[in-house]
Amino acid sequence: MSEAILEIKDLWVIYKTDLETVAAVNGIDLRIGKGKTMGLVGETGAGKTTTALSILRLLPSNTGRILKGSIRFQGEDIMGMNEARIHAIRGDKIAMVFQDPMTSLNPVMTVGEQIAEAILLHNEGIKTAEVDRRVDDMLGMVGIQASRKGEYPHQFSGGMKQRVVIAMALACEPELLIADEPTTALDVTIQAQVLTMIKDLRDRLGTSMLMITHNLGIVAKICDDVAVMYAGEIVESGTVEDLFLGKRHHPYTDGLFGSIPSLTSRATRLTPIPGLMPDPSNLPKGCAFEERCAHRMEICLKQHPQKATEGTHSILCHLYGEKP
Amino acid sequence: MYRYVVKRVLFLIPTILGVVFIILLTMNFTPGDPARALLGESAPQADVDAMNHELGYDLPFTEKYVNYVKNMVVHQDFGVSYFTKQSVFDEVWPRYIVTIKLAFLGVFLAAALGIPLGIYAAVRQYSLWDTIPSLMAFLLAAVPAFVLGMVFLFYFSLKLNWLPSYGMDTWKNYVMPALAISIPPAAMNLRFTKSSMLESIRQDYVRTARAKGASERVVIWKHALKNALLPVITNIGLSLGSLIAGAVVAEKLFSIPGIGSLIVDRISYKDEPVIIAGTILIAICFTIVMLIVDLIYAWIDPRIRAKYARTKG
Amino acid sequence: METVAAVQFKKQSQTKEVWRRFRKSKGAVAGLLMLSVIVFLLVFADFIAPYAQATQQDLAIKLQGPSFGHILGTDAFGRDLFARIVHGGRTSLSIAVLATISSCILGSALGAIAGYFGGKVDSLIMRTLDIFMSIPDILFTMAVVFALGAGFINLLLALTLAYFTNYVRLVRSQVLNLAELDYVEAARAGGSGSTRIIITHILPNAMGVIIVNTTLNVAKIILYESTLSFLGLGMPPPAPEWGLLLADAREYMRVAPYLMFFPAMAIVLCATSVNLIGDGLRDALDPHLKS
Numbered sequence: 001m002s003e004a005i006l007e008i009k010d011l012w013v014i015y016k017t018d019l020e021t022v023a024a025v026n027g028i029d030l031r032i033g034k035g036k037t038m039g040l041v042g043e044t045g046a047g048k049t050t051t052a053l054s055i056l057r058l059l060p061s062n063t064g065r066i067l068k069g070s071i072r073f074q075g076e077d078i079m080g081m082n083e084a085r086i087h088a089i090r091g092d093k094i095a096m097v098f099q100d101p102m103t104s105l106n107p108v109m110t111v112g113e114q115i116a117e118a119i120l121l122h123n124e125g126i127k128t129a130e131v132d133r134r135v136d137d138m139l140g141m142v143g144i145q146a147s148r149k150g151e152y153p154h155q156f157s158g159g160m161k162q163r164v165v166i167a168m169a170l171a172c173e174p175e176l177l178i179a180d181e182p183t184t185a186l187d188v189t190i191q192a193q194v195l196t197m198i199k200d201l202r203d204r205l206g207t208s209m210l211m212i213t214h215n216l217g218i219v220a221k222i223c224d225d226v227a228v229m230y231a232g233e234i235v236e237s238g239t240v241e242d243l244f245l246g247k248r249h250h251p252y253t254d255g256l257f258g259s260i261p262s263l264t265s266r267a268t269r270l271t272p273i274p275g276l277m278p279d280p281s282n283l284p285k286g287c288a289f290e291e292r293c294a295h296r297m298e299i300c301l302k303q304h305p306q307k308a309t310e311g312t313h314s315i316l317c318h319l320y321g322e323k324p
Numbered sequence: 325m326y327r328y329v330v331k332r333v334l335f336l337i338p339t340i341l342g343v344v345f346i347i348l349l350t351m352n353f354t355p356g357d358p359a360r361a362l363l364g365e366s367a368p369q370a371d372v373d374a375m376n377h378e379l380g381y382d383l384p385f386t387e388k389y390v391n392y393v394k395n396m397v398v399h400q401d402f403g404v405s406y407f408t409k410q411s412v413f414d415e416v417w418p419r420y421i422v423t424i425k426l427a428f429l430g431v432f433l434a435a436a437l438g439i440p441l442g443i444y445a446a447v448r449q450y451s452l453w454d455t456i457p458s459l460m461a462f463l464l465a466a467v468p469a470f471v472l473g474m475v476f477l478f479y480f481s482l483k484l485n486w487l488p489s490y491g492m493d494t495w496k497n498y499v500m501p502a503l504a505i506s507i508p509p510a511a512m513n514l515r516f517t518k519s520s521m522l523e524s525i526r527q528d529y530v531r532t533a534r535a536k537g538a539s540e541r542v543v544i545w546k547h548a549l550k551n552a553l554l555p556v557i558t559n560i561g562l563s564l565g566s567l568i569a570g571a572v573v574a575e576k577l578f579s580i581p582g583i584g585s586l587i588v589d590r591i592s593y594k595d596e597p598v599i600i601a602g603t604i605l606i607a608i609c610f611t612i613v614m615l616i617v618d619l620i621y622a623w624i625d626p627r628i629r630a631k632y633a634r635t636k637g
Numbered sequence: 638m639e640t641v642a643a644v645q646f647k648k649q650s651q652t653k654e655v656w657r658r659f660r661k662s663k664g665a666v667a668g669l670l671m672l673s674v675i676v677f678l679l680v681f682a683d684f685i686a687p688y689a690q691a692t693q694q695d696l697a698i699k700l701q702g703p704s705f706g707h708i709l710g711t712d713a714f715g716r717d718l719f720a721r722i723v724h725g726g727r728t729s730l731s732i733a734v735l736a737t738i739s740s741c742i743l744g745s746a747l748g749a750i751a752g753y754f755g756g757k758v759d760s761l762i763m764r765t766l767d768i769f770m771s772i773p774d775i776l777f778t779m780a781v782v783f784a785l786g787a788g789f790i791n792l793l794l795a796l797t798l799a800y801f802t803n804y805v806r807l808v809r810s811q812v813l814n815l816a817e818l819d820y821v822e823a824a825r826a827g828g829s830g831s832t833r834i835i836i837t838h839i840l841p842n843a844m845g846v847i848i849v850n851t852t853l854n855v856a857k858i859i860l861y862e863s864t865l866s867f868l869g870l871g872m873p874p875p876a877p878e879w880g881l882l883l884a885d886a887r888e889y890m891r892v893a894p895y896l897m898f899f900p901a902m903a904i905v906l907c908a909t910s911v912n913l914i915g916d917g918l919r920d921a922l923d924p925h926l927k928s
Contacts, residue, residue, distance in 0.1 A: 106547055463905070465912060467901075470863075471901045
């Protein structure tokens with residue numbers, strides 16, 4: 001097993017407002033190998049973005065709280081870092097690309113300035129000419145003419161904006177790139193382009209990646225390992241072969257696969273998963289998926305499932321845990 | 325950008341013409357006629373009619389309007405005051421300058437007081453820097469300028485005798501009127517700046533900046549502030565109206581020889597030419613200042629610049 | 638497609654929800670209480686302090702400070718200040734409310750028309766609006782008052798014309814946002830006429846913003862109207878207008894400062910209570926605005 005670049009152990013995160021407390025992440029373990037790409041899959045509200053934000057300590061300060069758990073980056077404890085250290089890491093060692101390119105860029109700064117800022121923040125004393133050169137390089141890498149660096153975000157299309165965001169993120173050649181649904185907000189045709197570009201860049205720079213998505217197609221294309229998240233927990237994890245080719249799965253994962261329309265198989269109904277994710281401010285005592293599970297048993301209602309592991313493949317379900 | 329400026333400046337002309345039109349139209353409904361006002365109650369009707377005809381009073385409104393504009397633009401002639409029988413322009417112009425000075429002082433103070441405090445209140449939300457100024461701003465929003473002025477007069481002039489209560493000679497004369505005029509808009513600027521800053525800090529691009537590793541200071545001052553100031557600038561433009569109202573009141577209270585008090589005084593004397601001229605001049609100044617505010621906004625916000633660069637004039 | 642019953646049910650529970658959020662804000666509730674007290678005093682003014690007291694002159698007791706018989710004192714003509722303030726409040730508040738309503742209706746209608754029909758109609762309305770907005774409120778008011786004379790109706794007209802511009806822009810942008818939405822398209826496809834669409838679909842959604850602005854405008858008009866009276870452009874004497882009371886008080890600042898302070902406090906309390914309610918409504922209608 002390769003050395004881990006990021007290790008999350010037993011992470012619990014809540015959002016606390018005057019009205020309620022939302023349990024966003026409920027005890028997850030995550031391990032990203034160096035140079036590997038981990039896909040984090042799940043529906044909206046599963047806790048994926050919260051996990052990502054927690055890694056960089058970017059949770060909204062007035063409501064987000066990490067209750068317990070540890071996050072270690074290259075062995076260093078992220079939670080214990082002081083302000084200066086985490087600022088140094090953000091953008092330089094760990095970079096993040098957010099979902100909506102339309103709002104991620106500052107409307108009153110040119111794209112060149114915004115990319116340059118990433119470089120200047122982490123390279124004290126760097127010469128202006130060098131910064132310019134790097135900005136041009138980054139733009140070239142993402143397929144944007146360097147001459148456009150004096151333009152403003154509103155002058156770019158959605159796909160181009162996202163490329164700028166990626167250029168900004170990779171400007172300092174980070175060790176870990178966290179991409180939170182980077183293509184979801186884009187047109188389908190552009191999605192493929194941007195995804196290919198991310199893949200190429202990753203291969204070229206050797207960056208480790210945490211790819212958050214709800215699209216299994218993307219997982220198949222770009223990820224080495226996968227973790228499936230539901231209601232703040234990782235219900236299944238393993239390599240991408242485990243997930244796509246394995247025989248046994250968490251019922252939720254089965255449901256996800258069953259919800260994908262297929263061009264090849266004969267016309268069958270889509271089988272969406274009935275029901276909705278449980279209310280995160282009021283999670284059930286037993287298994288969070290129980291209500292919607294086709295295989296539910298009495299024990300699922302009462303007791304929280306244990307993780308059952310077989311090699312690289314883990315499933316959090318009573319079906320696999322108990323010895324018959 | 326250049327095209328935008330030219331376009332807006334050119335647009336001033338129809339705007340000002342429109343303003344003059346509206347004012348003249350409104351005044352058209354005033355009872356009474358100029359000749360009667362100039363010649364007096366006891367003058368014979370024949371003389372009155374003759375003079376009215378000479379003054380062009382019996383012309384249709386559109387002709388009157390055109391004549392007025394012609395006189396105004398070409399000759400700087402705004403007619404003759406019904407009250408003093410002097411040239412309106414000579415009377416009005418020096419007082420106009422006084423009011424302009426006072427109003428600009430007010431705008432400047434309102435921004436200088438309100439905006440920085442508003443920024444700080446947002447950045448240090450829930451601290452004393454927030455609660456005290458915000459509370460004061462809230463209360464002051466309910467105090468009209470003339471009440472503020474009267475209270476100032478009472479304490480600083482009457483009781484403490486620190487500041488003079490009338491005249492225009494020294495800098496001391498300016499203190500109370502400038503404060504009375506600028507404090508209510510400053511309070512509004514504070515509240516608005518604060519909410520705009522808070523809104524700006526919550527935007528996604530601020531999160532992106534943090535993710536890049538920018539310190540909180542850079543995030544606030546470089547990223548959030550510039551975007552937050554945009555609506556604030558627009559707001560200042562909108563608050564000019566009440567600022568002028570404050571100036572008129574301050575002139576009355578502190579016996580300042582400005583154009584606002586002139587207009588108010590002449591209302592009871594039914595001195596139409598002076599009122600019309602004064603109103604038009606202030607409206608023109610107002611329009612120009614609004615234009616400047618818009619231009620500043622366009623200068624800062626590249627989206628507007630681009631929008632107007634692309635559209636044909 | 639929503640049935641009328643469904644829309645009404647949604648409105649009822651929405652109202653309850655808004656009221657619940659409103660109640661949470663201490664300031665807003667305080668404002669509501671204050672305003673209720675003020676309104677109570679005004680409505681029952683005739684019993685608490687008959688109008689006669691407000692206008693009856695009695696030079697023998699002129700310029701006396703607060704006392705048992707005259708809780709806020711008397712003015713230069715021996716008239717009871719408390720009575721004058723209360724009756725002045727009636728005029729001030731009723732003008733403010735009426736002017737707000739009429740400017741709201743005029744402005745919203747224009748804004749809705751401009752937004753919904755777009756094109757030439759929109760351009761015409763907005764251009765005219767730009768010209769109106771180029772004239773500072775107070776000048777325009779002075780012009781109207783000068784031309785038409787002082788008095789309740791004229792003042793109302795002047796105030797309406799001064800404040801309707803607030804609403805046009807506001808409602809127009811709401812309409813522009815909402816007219817794009819799919820359910821309006823659906824309504825149009827279903828055959829609803831333009832007016833019907835505006836009234837049943839667009840206005841209810843714009844209502845939140847309109848209500849907040851209207852409330853805050855009431856406060857602004859109270860202040861503005863007292864400024865006008867102070868300058869002599871509002872209701873003519875001997876109406877016990879708050880602005881007029883303050884203008885009168887100016888002369889007697891040295892000997893009877895209470896003549897200035899009590900009406901001033903009345904204005905501030907009134908405006909503050911309305912502002913508190915307006916802010917409370919704003920927070921209650923859009924909790925997103927609170928961090």
